[in-house]
Amino acid sequence: QVQLKESGPGLVQPSQTLSLTCTVSGFSLTSNSVHWVRQPPGKGLEWVGAIWSGGSTDYNSALKSRLSISRDTSKSQVFLKMNSLQTEDTAIYFCTRFRDYWGQGVMVTVSS
């Protein structure tokens, strides 16, 4: 069955780089897109970016200068890297097979 699972550090220091991994099963990355969505504590959902089945990417323009999304199809993994982290980047980060299946999310706190 379709599953997505996010992993990564729970705590990142300000100005450092966040690296998250989304490991998927039950579907192929070469046939489906995977998106990242984040949710600051107590706030709404924010679309972060996406990697499409062909490998191209789209990013939230507000984050584009700090953001990179890539994948390893052989490992069924999608990666998010965001640099120059600030406290405002504290959020739950979800990966989703565009719309229908979502991971449980990983809480990332930016703090010294």
Add this chain to the structure above:
Amino acid sequence: NIVMTQSPKSMSISVGDRVTMNCKASQNVYNNIAWYQQKPGQSPKLLIYYASNRYNGVPDRFTGSGYGTDFTLTINSVQAEDAAFYYCQRIYNSPFTFGSGTKLEIK
């Protein structure tokens, strides 16, 4: 960028009532929106896609409608388990912007 505006921000409804919530796009998005339900501590769950298509397993009391810039999610005969946040999202062309959400409380 297209802005998705949801209203109202919150509502308190009794079990059995009908509820309507709105999502307005700042530009024509045709039928390219989805609706999600999110309960505390959970991931969002897809309810409706392409404005009016109910996703697998979603109870038929959930109905989506609209086209262009104005969209509506209706819940007929609200149940206690429908207490949640509801979000709309543009689902064609980047950026895939979400609305700010509507909180549904059950009295």
